[in-house]
Amino acid sequence: xxxxxxxxxxxxxxxxxxxxxxxxxxxxxxxxxxxxxxxxxxxxxxxxxxxxxxxxxxxxxxxxxxxxxxxxxxxxxxxxxxxxxxxxxxxxxxxxxxxxxxxxxxxxxxxxxxxxxxxxxxxxxxxxxxxxxxxxxxxxxxxxxxxxxxxxxxxxxxxxxxxxxxxxxxxxxxxxxxxxxxxxxxxxxxxxxxxxxxxxxxxxxxxxxxxxxxxxxxxxxxxxxx
Amino acid sequence: xxxxxxxxxxxxxxxxxxxxxxxxxxxxxxxxxxxxxxxxxxxxxxxxxxxxxxxxxxxxxxxxxxxxxxxxxxxxxxxxxxxxxxxxxxxxxxxxxxxxxxxxxxxxxxxxxxxxxxxxxxxxxxxxxxxxxxxxxxxxxxxxxxxxxxxxxxxxxxxxxxxxxxxxxxxxxxxxxxxxxxxxxxxxxxxxxxxxxxxxxxxxxxxxxxxxxxxxxxxxxxxxxxxxxxxxxxxxxxxxxxxxxxxxxxxxxxxxxxxxxxxxxxxxxxxxxxxxxxxxxxxxxxxxxxxxxxxxxxxxxxxxxxxxxxxxxxxxxxxxxxxxxxxxxxxxxxxxxxxxxxxxxxxxxxxxxxxxxxxxxxxxxxxxxxxxxxxxxxxxxxxxxxxxxxxxxxxxxxxxxxxxxxxxxxxxxxxxxxxxxxxxxxxxxxxxxxxxxxxxxxxxxxxxxxxxxxxxxxxxxxxxxxxxxxxxxxxxxxxxxxxxxxxxxxxxxxxxxxxxxxxxxxxxxxxxxxxxxxxxxxxxxxxxxxxxxxxxxxxxxxxxxxxxxxxxxxxxxxxxxxxxxxxx
Numbered sequence: 001x002x003x004x005x006x007x008x009x010x011x012x013x014x015x016x017x018x019x020x021x022x023x024x025x026x027x028x029x030x031x032x033x034x035x036x037x038x039x040x041x042x043x044x045x046x047x048x049x050x051x052x053x054x055x056x057x058x059x060x061x062x063x064x065x066x067x068x069x070x071x072x073x074x075x076x077x078x079x080x081x082x083x084x085x086x087x088x089x090x091x092x093x094x095x096x097x098x099x100x101x102x103x104x105x106x107x108x109x110x111x112x113x114x115x116x117x118x119x120x121x122x123x124x125x126x127x128x129x130x131x132x133x134x135x136x137x138x139x140x141x142x143x144x145x146x147x148x149x150x151x152x153x154x155x156x157x158x159x160x161x162x163x164x165x166x167x168x169x170x171x172x173x174x175x176x177x178x179x180x181x182x183x184x185x186x187x188x189x190x191x192x193x194x195x196x197x198x199x200x201x202x203x204x205x206x207x208x209x210x211x212x213x214x215x216x217x218x219x220x221x222x223x224x225x226x
Numbered sequence: 227x228x229x230x231x232x233x234x235x236x237x238x239x240x241x242x243x244x245x246x247x248x249x250x251x252x253x254x255x256x257x258x259x260x261x262x263x264x265x266x267x268x269x270x271x272x273x274x275x276x277x278x279x280x281x282x283x284x285x286x287x288x289x290x291x292x293x294x295x296x297x298x299x300x301x302x303x304x305x306x307x308x309x310x311x312x313x314x315x316x317x318x319x320x321x322x323x324x325x326x327x328x329x330x331x332x333x334x335x336x337x338x339x340x341x342x343x344x345x346x347x348x349x350x351x352x353x354x355x356x357x358x359x360x361x362x363x364x365x366x367x368x369x370x371x372x373x374x375x376x377x378x379x380x381x382x383x384x385x386x387x388x389x390x391x392x393x394x395x396x397x398x399x400x401x402x403x404x405x406x407x408x409x410x411x412x413x414x415x416x417x418x419x420x421x422x423x424x425x426x427x428x429x430x431x432x433x434x435x436x437x438x439x440x441x442x443x444x445x446x447x448x449x450x451x452x453x454x455x456x457x458x459x460x461x462x463x464x465x466x467x468x469x470x471x472x473x474x475x476x477x478x479x480x481x482x483x484x485x486x487x488x489x490x491x492x493x494x495x496x497x498x499x500x501x502x503x504x505x506x507x508x509x510x511x512x513x514x515x516x517x518x519x520x521x522x523x524x525x526x527x528x529x530x531x532x533x534x535x536x537x538x539x540x541x542x543x544x545x546x547x548x549x550x551x552x553x554x555x556x557x558x559x560x561x562x563x564x565x566x567x568x569x570x571x572x573x574x575x576x577x578x579x580x581x582x583x584x585x586x587x588x589x590x591x592x593x594x595x596x597x598x599x600x601x602x603x604x605x606x607x608x609x610x611x612x613x614x615x616x617x618x619x620x621x622x623x624x625x626x627x628x629x630x631x632x633x634x635x636x637x638x639x640x641x642x643x644x645x646x647x648x649x650x651x652x653x654x655x656x657x658x659x660x661x662x663x664x665x666x667x668x669x670x671x672x673x674x675x676x677x678x679x680x681x682x683x684x685x686x687x688x689x690x691x692x693x694x695x696x697x698x699x700x701x702x703x704x705x706x707x708x709x710x711x712x713x714x715x716x717x718x719x720x721x722x723x724x725x726x727x728x729x730x731x732x733x734x735x736x737x738x739x740x741x742x743x744x745x746x747x748x749x750x751x752x753x754x755x756x757x758x759x760x761x762x763x764x765x766x767x768x769x770x771x772x773x774x775x776x777x778x779x780x781x782x783x784x785x786x787x788x789x790x791x792x793x794x
Binding site: 036037038039040061062065066067068069070075077120121124125127128131132148149150152153155156157159160162163164165166167168169170180181182184186192193195196197198199201202203204205206207208209210211212213214215 | 275300301323333388389390397407409420422428439448449460588613614619620644646655681684
């Protein structure tokens with residue numbers, strides 16, 4: 001298991017070096033997000049490398065592959081990860097300006113904005129403010145600007161995506177996790193399945209304790225018996 | 227099909243294949259058009275990678291259980307991911323986005339495109355409607371439905387679910403809370419019972435260690451693997467798979483009639499009509515778009531049946547500019563759901579079950595129910611960890627448990643869990659029992675599917691979905707949540723968590739094209755001749771709470787009979 005992680009980590013270091021500034025910013029914002037929502041991997045597994053299983057990448061992938069629309073001449077994907085990171089920062093700034101959040105003087109996630117300068121609890125408060133629309137929607141970036149429905153919908157999805165990414169088999173796709181879905185291969189047993197006691201794909205279980213009721217079909221009629 | 231079919235059916239989900247099979251048996255030639263992929267058919271060896279070797283398939287020899295098993299990996303993210311999963315509302319090509327629905331609220335629309343539709347992921351629960359929700363409400367009587375219920379129950383087939391640990395705990399809690407067993411299919415009073423499920427009973431050798439579980443997974447019968455939601459491809463061949471999605475039940479039966487062709491990867495964008503002699507509109511065919519190539523075609527038939535589901539059927543009506551009807555898309559119900567989860571300690575479980583764990587992932591995903599006419603129902607639910615975490619602990623209208631200052635003496639925790647409290651809740655996963663609260667949801671005109679005036683996808687204006695529960699639905703849900711909590715406490719749960727799910731969770735969508743408003747009692751549109759509907763949208767109401775699929779399949783069986791009598 002440890003061996004796989006080392007391999008995937010090395011690959012990642014190579015990939016990171018080619019990231020643009022906005023990608024670094026988006027990555028840092030979503031690292032800050034999952035750090036607030038998900039259990040701390042560091043404490044759980046006693047090694048730093050998993051860093052919440054890189055679930056921020058899963059959320060970014062999901063947000064960037066969730067919506068496409070038809071324009072007059074072409075079909076366009078509407079990538080949401082960058083504007084969502086911006087939205088988190090604008091909401092965090094509004095919380096700070098109204099003394100509802102106390103930022104640290106520097107980002108806890110290098111390259112991140114205001115959201116990543118907040119404590120975990122203040123980051124959760126920021127999400128709460130967004131889903132309750134306790135922020136000025138006019139200053140949000142497109143497509144969130146004045147779009148209350150989308151703000152609520154996407155803010156909620158951040159929670160669900162985090163949990164599905166973290167507790168499903170996704171982290172165990174290892175070095176193939178960001179490939180198109182059909183090219184992903186499981187490289188090890190999902191660590192969180194082990195942690196929660198889920199045996200994974202199963203042929204079956206010998207836990208048959210009988211029937212409380214049976215349907216008896218005779219001459220097209222039904223009789224119920226115990 | 228080389229010549230025009232007699233009937234075109236739009237959608238191969240819970241209803242479409244049923245009406246196709248019934249019509250096929252009467253010698254009527256049917257073409258079923260499905261927007262999503264086909265798993266388990268030799269013409270599509272890599273259904274998510276390319277458009278395959280054929281456009282359509284009608285030969286039962288094309289069906290392949292081994293292929294189905296390889297494609298349905300039983301992995302929750304691979305199968306159920308709402309964005310990239312094999313079971314999603316989107317095109318076969320998973321590199322592309324899902325099809326957009328505008329739900330301007332926290333929302334999950336749990337629907338699947340593909341041969342089998344949402345029955346690919348459904349838990350195969352097949353209760354009949356509550357008679358009290360049909361009689362004196364619907365324009366037809368409960369007794370009119372009984373022969374059709376019986377026919378579908380025998381065909382799928384339906385059997386009461388076996389008991390595993392989580393059901394034993396459910397029944398124990400229900401007894402302790404003062405309920406007794408209800409030995410019936412026609413529910414007129416409250417009580418608990420096993421779910422009538424479209425899942426083949428366990429193989430008689432399941433508990434015999436001389437048979438390996440792998441061997442058993444290739445034999446007939448449920449292995450209690452718990453993979454209902456991921457499709458469960460266990461069985462000796464495709465049409466004998468344990469979980470009876472229509473992809474393995476009605477689709478093969480329809481093909482065996484020799485009169486039915488299924489065409490996947492085909493999105494219907496318009497119902498074509500003309501005016502008949504008396505000036506009334508009459509369906510004559512459909513306009514389609516190939517989801518792989520973008521090619522557009524028109525197909526013609528004597529009768530068109532819409533079975534595209536509660537969102538797409540009204541969307542298609544509106545995008546086709548069929549005659550105005552104030553109730554098209556209106557009256558949406560969704561059983562306004564919630565969950566309560568009890569965590570038990572090992573000693574309590576040892577006493578009740580003789581084992582220190584519940585293992586919620588074992589057995590039918592939902593196998594025990596408490597019916598409560600007047601309020602709705604409660605069923606148990608044991609999903610895999612990722613789906614469990616997102617639904618129970620990541621989705622709530624209450625917000626974050628840790629931000630709430632008031633504490634409740636009814637629930638230990640309520641709403642979303644984060645960080646260490648999430649970790650703790652999931653560490654207890656093996657010792658939990660989750661109850662899904664399913665409300666008898668009141669029809670309201672303002673709950674609706676309509677067209678987005680600004681956003682289009684490749685198939686036309688996208689649907690907007692609006693839903694807020696009525697005061698009565700809220701009160702009923704609250705009562706059921708208290709009953710469920712009481713069951714868990716009486717069973718000995720040490721901790722109870724309530725999700726307090728948001729209203730826009732769409733699993734049981736119903737009643738957007740209601741009988742008596744949009745369609746008549748034979749499910750033919752009042753305003754368009756030769757246009758029928760065979761999905762949940764025709765339901766007059768939410769059936770009192772029971773899961774809707776069996777009623778849709780019974781109605782589709784009945785509609786086939788009435789349609790054939792009138793037009794063939």
